[in-house]
Amino acid sequence: MKTQIYISIIFLMLLFSCQEELDMEPDENIPRETPDNRIYKLPIVVHVLHHGEPVGEGPNLSDERILRQIETLNEDFRKKPDTRGYNDHSDGADTMIEFVLADKTPNGSKTNGINRLDISRMEEPSFGYSPKRFAEYDYWPSNQYINVWTIPLDDSMMCIALGEATGPKTDLPGTEHLSLPAPGEPEGILINWNHFGESEINCHARFGRTLTHEMGHYLGLLHPWGAKNCDLNDYCEDTPAVDYFVFGKHPQAGCNGEAVMIQNYMNYTHDEVMNIFTNDQAYRMRYVLENHLGRRALWEKK
Numbered sequence: 566m567k568t569q570i571y572i573s574i575i576f577l578m579l580l581f582s583c584q585e586e587l588d589m590e591p592d593e594n595i596p597r598e599t600p601d602n603r604i605y606k607l608p609i610v611v612h613v614l615h616h617g618e619p620v621g622e623g624p625n626l627s628d629e630r631i632l633r634q635i636e637t638l639n640e641d642f643r644k645k646p647d648t649r650g651y652n653d654h655s656d657g658a659d660t661m662i663e664f665v666l667a668d669k670t671p672n673g674s675k676t677n678g679i680n681r682l683d684i685s686r687m688e689e690p691s692f693g694y695s696p697k698r699f700a701e702y703d704y705w706p707s708n709q710y711i712n713v714w715t716i717p718l719d720d721s722m723m724c725i726a727l728g729e730a731t732g733p734k735t736d737l738p739g740t741e742h743l744s745l746p747a748p749g750e751p752e753g754i755l756i757n758w759n760h761f762g763e764s765e766i767n768c769h770a771r772f773g774r775t776l777t778h779e780m781g782h783y784l785g786l787l788h789p790w791g792a793k794n795c796d797l798n799d800y801c802e803d804t805p806a807v808d809y810f811v812f813g814k815h816p817q818a819g820c821n822g823e824a825v826m827i828q829n830y831m832n833y834t835h836d837e838v839m840n841i842f843t844n845d846q847a848y849r850m851r852y853v854l855e856n857h858l859g860r861r862a863l864w865e866k867k
């Protein structure tokens with residue numbers, strides 16, 4: 566287990582890079598307010614990459630499992646009562662952010678938002694485990710859709726490689742700790758198919774919270790430990806400061822002996838204990854949805 570953790574840490578560290586430019590136009594640098602009552606509805610396309618398995622078998626995930634994953638995402642982001650995403654914590658937020666599967670393709674055809682791709686018939690792209698690589702199979706414009714690729718990794722990567730997301734370039738502090746694509750490079754979220762939606766796998770990540778976590782990054786959230794610094798961690802005052810990677814499901818102490826918020830979606834903790842985005846985290850994501858041009862275009866009516 567420890568080896569797995571170290572591999573995960575090295576793997577995750579390799580994925581982060583730093584860039585400086587902001588994906589905001591010069592005249593857009595005056596921050597826009599985030600109206601408290603606005604509900605953001607964001608369209609998703611799920612590119613299901615598989616090797617020719619029938620629908621519902623292995624990485625060719627069933628429609629039901631995909632629909633349930635989108636439902637889970639909404640339960641978590643909207644803190645829906647009577648679901649795993651509910652909490653009664655005083656800092657727990659209903660982010661007022663919702664997700665829907667796309668109903669139109671980029672060329673205007675009808676779709677259910679699930680794009681199945683048999684990659685055994687396609688040329689293997691170069692690049693590493695990144696949206697840049699998987700976008701070579703298919704990619705829809707990131708100012709109209711959130712691209713999610715479910716990746717057919719083999720079972721040896723189960724519980725080790727979970728997911729990866731590009732982050733938005735904004736003027737929010739700590740943005741440099743996100744995985745920022747170069748200008749014009751594909752943006753989106755990768756999820757190891759084993760961890761997409763609910764399943765019976767024997768693993769800490771089997772209730773669909775990998776997508777919740779990665780969506781947090783996609784909308785500008787850092788891990789609670791940020792750059793592993795007690796003073797400058799995730800720039801959210803209502804997530805107790807911690808300066809190490811938070812795994813597991815048991816109470817643990819962070820900076821100044823304060824209890825770590827193990828139930829926060831932005832940890833590496835077990836899916837079963839996760840149920841909180843805080844008010845500051847919600848504000849940060851809503852700020853991105855107002856101020857980042859591409860993320861704003863996802864919900865703004867043309």
Ligand SMILES: [Zn+2]
Nearest residue numbers: 778782788831
């Ligand atoms: Zn993460």
